[in-house]
Amino acid sequence: MARRRKKPGLPREAQLLLGLLLVAAAVVGWYFQQGPQAPGPQPPTPTVTADAVRIATWNLKHFALRPGLQLATVASIIHDGGFDIVAIQEVKKEGEAVDRLLNTLGPPWRATSFSPMTGNYERFVFIYRGDRVAETAKPRFVQDPEAGVFDRTPYLAGFRCGNFDFLLLSVHLSYTDVARRQAEARALARIAARLVAASVEKDLIVVGDFNEEKRRNFLSDFDAMRWSRLIGQGTNLSGRETYDNILIDRKFTGEYAGKAGVVKFDETRFDNDDKSAAEQVSDHRPAWADFAANQPDDD
Template sequence: MRPHRKPRFDYRFDLEEEIARLREHRALPSRAIPQRRDDNILIATWNLTNFGLQKRQEEHLRLMAEIMKPFDIVAVQEVADDLEQFERLHAHLEGEWRYLFTDIAGNNERLGYLYRKDRVRPTGLAAELAMRGYERRSIVIEGMEPEEAPFTGFNRNPYMVGFQSGDFTFSIVNVHLYWSNIALRRLETKALAKWAKSRIRRAGPPNNDIILIGDFNMPHVRPGDPIYDELAEYGLSLPKHTTNLVGTNLAGDSDYDQIAFFPSRTDEDFAGRMGVFDFDNALFKELWALSTGRRKKHFFQYMRYYIADHRLLWAEFKR
């Protein structure tokens, strides 16, 4: 991972005022995050942005915890080898929260989950998705010569964990697909979708409700986007969130982060509500006001270093 450059200026803020703004923003009708109920579960994904390399201060970790609190499971990406800040973030979450994470892989990243023990329990399945030789050789893209771009495995093995919440038993596969090479990203996407399709009707887990979640590095959720097309080819559905005109990156123009599943298995469990929590439209209003003209970059420098450069994406399911 390469940390963003640390801002060369100081900015002081009132923590309680910022928390109040977050709570007001997430209650807006256009952002409305559902309340926890006996019959629902809220699943989210968030790329934490070089987490453990960029030295957030305690008040920033408090704000990040506040962003995560409404949810029952948060799949996270870009967690560093050093887990000290991750453990401090966990300490700021209220309630019975637990966590799981992988070892470091490509780009020295871990993948992980934070979940509420009082709402969700692991079923016992916890594994990284690594493909065998003959499986890798079968991953080819039409029009692309295998020797030109062979699939040698995932740069960061997807991390699958089985969970149960009420009557809903499901497997989440947390991914962070390759960024800098579109051919390799397409191969990873095909491998992931093909594997998931092969598992949904198996007798043993992971099967039935398989939810792919994480940072797909997908510019747009629409036909013609190569990553979207690879997923759709195998029957995966990528519901469009209802947060109008808001992408999951800070610029708001891309849909990098996604939650995907097979309608034939999971549509009846999906509550139909899904959204982006654009915390950057609530936090640090004074800094935004001060950062006029070309100095608007100060706001974005501060946000992506001390909070994140991805927004959180969530979906509601039935339990």
């Protein structure tokens, strides 16, 4: 009896390819049968409302890509604080740490141009939420006959959020040279007065690290001009000194919403371990204040 001849089949390589195509088709079909996937966990909603802008100031200790720095923690503090704009002092080198911080924060965060290098090899910069805040004036060192008094020349920029347009003047007064700090504080008050007098925009907010100590009232000239210090809590990690502040002239800046504070990250995130808090984040706490963004423009 003759043996039946086998019908010719597909080559082995073709069989493998066909099998892979069938498996892929099955997987794609299963995926589309599942429908839209549920979104992942959403970040917590900041406490600031859409009708207000939260302005913060933060001296980020020796802010460079240094050992120990935890940019994820810095970004988390900014996010959880509900900040819309942050004036940052003590930026080092070319600002690489700020660029990395923006990458960590993600959209819509962006930065102004950095200031040129100033005293103690530092720079100033402002970072802000581009979906909430817009720049209205290119940042620059303050231009004033008394600007030479400062070791770190103050940095001025203009912004707008909703109906609220304002100028931010970021400062970092001398710490080690007490006499110079006093001279800088007094010159700063006169410069602020001249800026308001000369500008169409009267909403000038002076922010930063004034290194103000309780035993020395070097900001008394601002008090004499009836400006308000919005921060009353301690901004160093011990909580004993309010080095950092936000100053406004209520006569012009009626948009202040009456709400300001300090983020005590050293307590909430580091259980009062000041050494770790300073190494991983900063030896200063961020300070913030809320301003109405939905009122008619008053200047």
